[in-house]
Amino acid sequence: MNPESLSGPAAGATPSPDATHSSSEGAAIKSVKLRHPIRNVFAVIIVLLAVAFVYDAALRPAFNWPQVAKYVFDRRISEAAFNTLQLTVYSMVIAVLLGILLAVMRLSPNPVFKSLSWFYLWVFRGTPVYVQLTFWGLLSVIYPVIDFGLPFVDPFISLPTGDALNVFQLAIIGLALNEAAYIAEIVRAGILSVDRGQDEAATALGMSWFQSMARVIIPQSMRVIIPPVGNEVISMLKTTSLVTAVPYSFDLFTRSRDISAEAFTPIPLFLVASIWYLAFTSILMIGQYFLEKRFARGIGAAQPEKKVTVATGLVTVVGSPSDDASEPPRDPRGDGTR
Amino acid sequence: MNDTPMVEADRVSKSFGSNQVLRSISLTVKRGEVMCLVGPSGSGKSTFLRCINHLESVDAGRLRVDGALVGYRERGDKLHELKPQEAALQRRDIGMVFQRFNLFPHMTALENIIEAPLRVKRMSRAKAIERATDLLAQVGLDDKAASYPAHLSGGQQQRVAIARALAMDPKLMLFDEPTSALDPELVGEVLDVMKQLAKEGMTMIVVTHEMGFAREVADSLVFMDGGVVVESGVPREVLANPQHGRTQSFLSKVL
Ligand SMILES: Nc1ncnc2c1ncn2[C@@H]1O[C@H](COP(=O)(O)OP(=O)(O)OP(=O)(O)O)[C@@H](O)[C@H]1O
Numbered sequence: 001m002n003p004e005s006l007s008g009p010a011a012g013a014t015p016s017p018d019a020t021h022s023s024s025e026g027a028a029i030k031s032v033k034l035r036h037p038i039r040n041v042f043a044v045i046i047v048l049l050a051v052a053f054v055y056d057a058a059l060r061p062a063f064n065w066p067q068v069a070k071y072v073f074d075r076r077i078s079e080a081a082f083n084t085l086q087l088t089v090y091s092m093v094i095a096v097l098l099g100i101l102l103a104v105m106r107l108s109p110n111p112v113f114k115s116l117s118w119f120y121l122w123v124f125r126g127t128p129v130y131v132q133l134t135f136w137g138l139l140s141v142i143y144p145v146i147d148f149g150l151p152f153v154d155p156f157i158s159l160p161t162g163d164a165l166n167v168f169q170l171a172i173i174g175l176a177l178n179e180a181a182y183i184a185e186i187v188r189a190g191i192l193s194v195d196r197g198q199d200e201a202a203t204a205l206g207m208s209w210f211q212s213m214a215r216v217i218i219p220q221s222m223r224v225i226i227p228p229v230g231n232e233v234i235s236m237l238k239t240t241s242l243v244t245a246v247p248y249s250f251d252l253f254t255r256s257r258d259i260s261a262e263a264f265t266p267i268p269l270f271l272v273a274s275i276w277y278l279a280f281t282s283i284l285m286i287g288q289y290f291l292e293k294r295f296a297r298g299i300g301a302a303q304p305e306k307k308v309t310v311a312t313g314l315v316t317v318v319g320s321p322s323d324d325a326s327e328p329p330r331d332p333r334g335d336g337t338r
Numbered sequence: 339m340n341d342t343p344m345v346e347a348d349r350v351s352k353s354f355g356s357n358q359v360l361r362s363i364s365l366t367v368k369r370g371e372v373m374c375l376v377g378p379s380g381s382g383k384s385t386f387l388r389c390i391n392h393l394e395s396v397d398a399g400r401l402r403v404d405g406a407l408v409g410y411r412e413r414g415d416k417l418h419e420l421k422p423q424e425a426a427l428q429r430r431d432i433g434m435v436f437q438r439f440n441l442f443p444h445m446t447a448l449e450n451i452i453e454a455p456l457r458v459k460r461m462s463r464a465k466a467i468e469r470a471t472d473l474l475a476q477v478g479l480d481d482k483a484a485s486y487p488a489h490l491s492g493g494q495q496q497r498v499a500i501a502r503a504l505a506m507d508p509k510l511m512l513f514d515e516p517t518s519a520l521d522p523e524l525v526g527e528v529l530d531v532m533k534q535l536a537k538e539g540m541t542m543i544v545v546t547h548e549m550g551f552a553r554e555v556a557d558s559l560v561f562m563d564g565g566v567v568v569e570s571g572v573p574r575e576v577l578a579n580p581q582h583g584r585t586q587s588f589l590s591k592v593l
């Protein structure tokens with residue numbers, strides 16, 4: 001294919017603006033719209049390349065599309081997809097609540113809470129999530145029984161750890177406790193982004209430190225917190241594929257891998273898994289868009305032109321740097337890796 | 339008639355690290371009195387106001403509001419720090435208005451006003467809304483109840499902030515340069531609300547550069563510089579005939 005030959009007609013294809021109508025009041029601006037010939041050329045090239053790739057992929061035997069179609073709504077796959085969704089939602093809910101608690105503790109005037117929160121972050125950010133998940137899997141080996149009672153007294157209740165917690169719950173605990181450390185840093189940055197005058201005003205009204213946090217500071221920090229937490233949710237969706245370390249093997253990725261091993265067709269099954277992951281991610285992005293709108297209430301409302309359409313909103317919600325200079329860093333891990 | 343002074347500062351001092359911001363400030367504000375506090379930037383006016391409602395704590399001297407020591411309890415000859423809840427209890431009787439309004443941007447004007455009565459005083463919602471509506475009318479903003487602060491002009495925001503402070507039925511109002519962040523044409527509407535408040539007998543301490551307001555409304559004027567009270571008295575006299583050199587040079591700049 002020779003893209004060069006296409007540039008001529010592409011540049012000329014821009015519709016010329018029809019700016020002939022005028023009005024009696026004031027001189028209407030009859031400007032010729034700025035043209036972007038290079039941009040159009042590139043767009044055409046990219047579209048052609050994409051078409052070529054899709055056409056090629058559709059016919060390539062390795063992708064084995066009939067196999068993809070066969071498995072994409074397979075009962076075992078959709079079950080596993082549901083498990084992955086559950087892992088994501090449960091661990092994320094716990095992580096957000098715990099993360100807020102940790103962030104608030106870190107910023108509280110109480111030095112005991114401060115150090116506790118710091119220590120938690122040190123441990124859970126300082127070790128890989130895979131190692132942590134393995135550890136949770138070994139919990140029943142390390143602590144065979146869970147005793148409820150007082151020290152030096154026979155326990156009231158004594159539960160074998162293996163009975164108390166199944167692998168699914170251990171996986172959720174493992175993911176949630178790790179994620180909470182990152183959420184805590186996002187929340188802390190969000191809280192610090194709120195003007196100090198807000199806390200002062202609340203305090204001067206007689207509100208307690210806790211009331212000020214819950215009613216004034218945290219709601220305002222949400223605007224800053226939600227975009228990176230949205231990223232974390234999407235990241236979590238994919239991190240669930242590590243729960244095999246627990247070992248929990250009923251999540252989307254592990255199940256796809258297991259099926260592909262018995263069917264000897266790895267590629268179509270990974271395509272199936274990718275389709276599900278992408279579908280979930282898209283749904284999560286829509287949810288994030290509406291959450292962001294909800295928490296933008298009253299803020300930035302002075303600019304009435306800030307009416308984002310659903311389409312552009314979807315494109316920009318995740319990880320797009322906003323024009324707000326007070327924004328905290330989007331990557332709380334600080335190393336740009338997952 | 340209760341004649342305990344509303345605010346009584348007795349040789350109050352305050353330092354930030356090695357920077358002594360207040361040096362042995364002594365002054366008295368009687369009930370119903372309006373005191374204007376003026377002075378150059380950095381002279382400690384804001385710090386003094388913030389000490390009065392215990393946003394800062396004083397290092398030395400005694401500061402009393404309505405007879406009660408601010409932030410401490412006196413037992414014998416020892417001072418005991420108040421618990422945060424007790425300090426909050428003291429603060430809710432003292433309204434504060436800030437230079438930059440500090441309205442809660444995620445709440446409408448009405449929600450801003452009812453927040454503290456609901457949470458702090460545990461007032462019923464219906465009663466809080468009724469009171470807030472009255473207050474909004476009092477500051478001339480009955481039609482703005484549902485507006486978010488971002489949709490209000492600076493003057494309107496400051497009037498909502500005053501209504502918010504009044505909703506707690508304070509016995510003392512502190513104003514820290516309430517009109518300094520406003521466009522000149524909006525200053526009047528805020529000063530009018532404050533004048534009305536003074537007329538109704540509210541005890542007020544106002545940090546301001548509006549000498550017209552001081553002359554017309556205030557009962558006393560205190561000039562601070564470098565953390566000390568340089569001069570104080572009846573506004574008309576201090577403004578017309580400042581005794582101290584520093585007062586003279588400051589006034590010549592702002593008048
Ligand atoms: N939280 C703080 N920590 C350290 N120093 C402070 C703090 N608050 C105020 N100061 C210092 O105290 C001094 C007095 O400040 P203050 O705000 O009381 O002055 P002011 O008279 O209100 O001035 P302005 O007219 O500029 O508002 C300044 O030198 C300031 O830098």
Ligand SMILES: [Mg+2]
Nearest residue numbers: 383384385514
């Ligand atoms: Mg000040």
